[in-house]
Amino acid sequence: MRIIGKQEIEDIAVGAALLGTGGGGDPYIGKLMALQAIEEYGEITLLDVDEVPDDALVVPSAMMGAPTVMIEKAPSGEEAISAFKNLESYLGKEIYATMPIEAGGLNSMLPLALAARMGIPVVDVDGMGRAFPELQMVTFYLDGVSATPMVIADEKGNTSLLSTINNVWTERIARSATIEMGGSTMTAIYPMTGKNLKDSGIRNILKLEEELGKAIRLAKRNNADPIKEALKCADGFELFRGKVIDVNRKTESGFAKGVATFEGINQYKGETLEVRFQNEHLLAQTDQRLLCVTPDLIAVLDAETGLPVTTEAIRYGARCVIVGIPCDPKWRTEKGIETVGPKYFNYDVDYVPVEELVKKGVKA
Amino acid sequence: MRIIGKQEIEDIAVGAALLGTGGGGDPYIGKLMALQAIEEYGEITLLDVDEVPDDALVVPSAMMGAPTVMIEKAPSGEEAISAFKNLESYLGKEIYATMPIEAGGLNSMLPLALAARMGIPVVDVDGMGRAFPELQMVTFYLDGVSATPMVIADEKGNTSLLSTINNVWTERIARSATIEMGGSTMTAIYPMTGKNLKDSGIRNILKLEEELGKAIRLAKRNNADPIKEALKCADGFELFRGKVIDVNRKTESGFAKGVATFEGINQYKGETLEVRFQNEHLLAQTDQRLLCVTPDLIAVLDAETGLPVTTEAIRYGARCVIVGIPCDPKWRTEKGIETVGPKYFNYDVDYVPVEELVKKGVKA
Structure with a gap:
């Protein structure tokens, strides 16, 4: 058990956005919400998974x-409070x-803000170790945990309580x-027991996010390379350096979908x-090489600055470093790849772990 | 209080489809479901509105x-049972x-089948005295009754319990x-008290449906004109006779929308x-004349045969009589016209009661 204050929030926001792999929401908004909640309601208690009783009810809060x-x-x-109260009743x-369901600038922060309030x-656990777009894409799903009963709440005051036959139907409805x-809506989803978290969660995700954020922050202060420091923390790889020459982005079926194109530098x-x-x-991927593919990050x-850029914030002309990080081993199972691998998203490539792709041919 | 058996079901199905004004579902399927439920579970008790205690919970069942x-x-x-149990709990x-929310081949029958089971x-009451496409279009809405809590259930086993800020949001979500x-889904919607029914319901709708169905059935046996007999029952008017020469129909935004064109005969x-x-x-409407417009039937x-034809069953070449029936006076109020009048459906005409339109110029 430890206490989360303002500095921790600042660092977690950066690390969460990095592990959010472009999604999971804007880190700036998330950070402000968490900081404001701490200011009004006091600091937050962070529990280790093993500190949660087996029969305790834990409910992730997510946008x-x-x-x-x-x-x-x-x-x-x-x-978020309305969704929680509704589900509790x-x-x-x-x-x-509560807990985050995924890593992400917003979705790692919202549970902190809710906890304070x-x-x-x-x-200190989540169900992805990164962010994914659909709500059945969590390690809990791989182990058969139901996403419902789930409550969706909007800012107007409408709520919907879903009970579904499986988590793919939850996602659709x-x-x-x-x-x-x-x-966009706030959800109270995947109500779980402490036992579920111990069996199926990805542990210490907030700790990793904080370390990543801290590494980037301290590198700046020490004139070190923030990206190298971040990669050390997360066992990741530099894949490419380039300048954004095109972003094709549309909001379709409730998702932000598209492709960003980078012209190589150095x-x-x-x-x-x-x-x-x-x-x-x-x-x-480049014309010649596959560099990294889901579920790797x-x-x-x-x-x-080394700061992560979300998909909605990628801008023409920005100079970026694209990095790859191995995903949690739970995603590298057969059911994991089936649930979040490239074929699910209609990409015609096979999953190859990023560390193997790097060995094959990232330019030195 | 009286008992509904097989003959009543047969007659109600026909009358309900007529008042369903083309919608409200297929009368054949509805009839079969109600007959089968009676066969398995016994006859149904029909209550007059005044027989329901003021504080009793009454829930319409509708597709x-x-x-x-x-x-x-x-x-x-x-x-339907899953939706009811869910709402009860x-x-x-x-x-x-239970009760029908609207008149219609299916939606007048489903509450009977559910009641038997x-x-x-x-x-013996509903909220339209006819059928309408959207769920805020009930007389209860005019009096401020909430459509929620409402349960939607599908045939796969998924359910959603909605609580919304108003009935237009209920409709959207x-x-x-x-x-x-x-x-298509089954719903348990507009949970009401006996008092609500007495204040805002349209009474004796099943009685009228049964009389209409009976009039058409007996006319056939007595070599009388079934359409004339039906019009006598419902205080309606013959508007046109024609042959279907075109049906333009698409399923869009969850509705069957379109236009049927009739070439005049006689x-x-x-x-x-x-x-x-x-x-x-x-x-x-014809090129020259507006014949009847919502909320009139x-x-x-x-x-x-005089049997009603639903919008999805209109076929090229069919010879039809188009009739108009004055709607319940509750719809002819300012809020009624705003809720279900021609402007709501983007028709650029003002509402004029069908009896006035008929006086102006139906051909003799």
């Missing part, structure tokens, strides 16, 4: 929708703690409700990189 | 979606009776869920009639 919408329609905080049991702890409610001169995304970056970092 | 989908995807009966109160009575669930020779619909017939009847 659902297209990040392109979220930046224009920040949650007030009331939606339906289940007839008090919620012991509700006076409950946050558990919740997505269409989210689109109708204006493109040792990558002459090569062109395409990064495809659906909320999150999912595929990075693809992050786009600002070449100067 | 939501496009009739074009409903005819391919008949409900099993389980969805949420409200923590037993449901005293659950062993509860049906109340429930419609998108219905589309996602496959185009005294209407030389005229062409267009009937516009969105699930229900909403506007009937427009029914298309088979010229030989």
Whole structure:
């Protein structure tokens, strides 16, 4: 157990956006919401997974929708509380703690803000170890945990409590409700026991996010290379350096989908990189080489500051470093690849771990 | 209080389809479901509105979606029970009776089938006195009754419990869920008290449906004109006789929308009639004359048998009589016209009561 204050929030926001691989929401809005909640309601208690009783009810809090919408329609905080109260009353049991469902600038921060407001702890665990666009894409799903009962709440005061036959149906019905409610909603989803977290969660994700953010912050102060420091933290690889020459982005079926194109600089001169995304970056390839593919993590970092760039913030002309990070081993199983691998997103490539792709041929 | 058996079901099905003004679902499927439920579970008790205690909980049961989908995807009966049980448990109160929310081949029959299966009575009341396409279009809405908490259930086992800030949001969110669930769902909606029914319901709708069906049935036996007999029952008017020369129909945004064109026969020779619909017939006009417009009822009847033809069953070459029936006075108020009048459906005409339009110029 430890206490999360302002400095931790600042660092977690940066690390979470990096692991959010372009999605998971805008880190700036998320950070402000968490800082404001701490200011008003006091610091937050962060629990280790092993500190949660096996039968305690833990409910992740997350924003659902297209990040392109979220930046224009920040949650007030009331939606999340309304979703939690609604679910608590339906289940007839008090919620012991909350947690992030994914890493992301917004979705790692919102549970912290909610915890401060509700006076409950946050558990240091998530269900992705990164961000993914659809709500069945969590390690809990691989182990058969139901996403429902789930509550969706919008900023107007509408709520919907879903019970579905499987998590793919949850995704479909919740997505269409989210689109109708204006493109983004707050959810209380995957109500779980402490036992579920211990069996199926990805542990210490907030700790890793904080370390990443801290590494980038201290590198700046020490005149070190923030990207190298971040890669050391996350066991990642530099894949490419380039300048954004094109971004093709549309908000479709409730997602931000598209492709960003980078013209190589430095040792990558002459090569062109395409990064495809659906909320999150999912595929990075040049004409000749596959560099990294989902479920491994693809992050786009600002070449100067090392700060992560979300898909909705990629701008023409920006100089970026594209890095790859191995995903959690739970995703590299057969069911993992089936659930979040390249074929699911209609990319005609086989999954190859990023460390093997790097060995095959990243330019020195 | 009286008992509904097989003959009553047969007659109600026909009358309900007529008042369903082209929508409200296929009368054949509805009739079969109600007959089968009676066969398995016994006859149904029909209550007069005044027999319902003021504080009793009454919940309408209705199918939501496009009739074009409903005819391919008949409900099993389980969805309706699942929706009812779900709502009962949420409200923590037993449901005293059910009722139709609208007149219609399917939506007048489904509450009868559900009542038989659950062993509860049906109340002789509805919220439209006809059928309308959207779920805020009920007399209860005019008096401020909330459509939620509402449960939507599909045939796969998915349910969604909605709580919304107003009934227009209920319509939007429930419609998108219905589309996602496959185009049609069963709903438990507008949970009401006996007092609500007494204040805002349209009374004796099943009685009128039965009389209409009986009039058409007996006319056939007595070599009388079934259409004349039906019009006597409902205080309606013959508007046109014609042959279907075109049907333009698409399933869009969860509705069956389109226009049917009739070439005049007999005294209407030389005229062409267009009937516009969105699930229900909403506007009937020739080049020269407006014949009838929502909220007044427009029914298309088979010229030989007098049986009502639903929008999804209108076929090229069919000879039909188009009739108009004055709507319930509750719809002729300012809020009524605003809610279901021609402007709401983007028709650029003012509402004029059908009896005035008839006086102005139906050909003799």
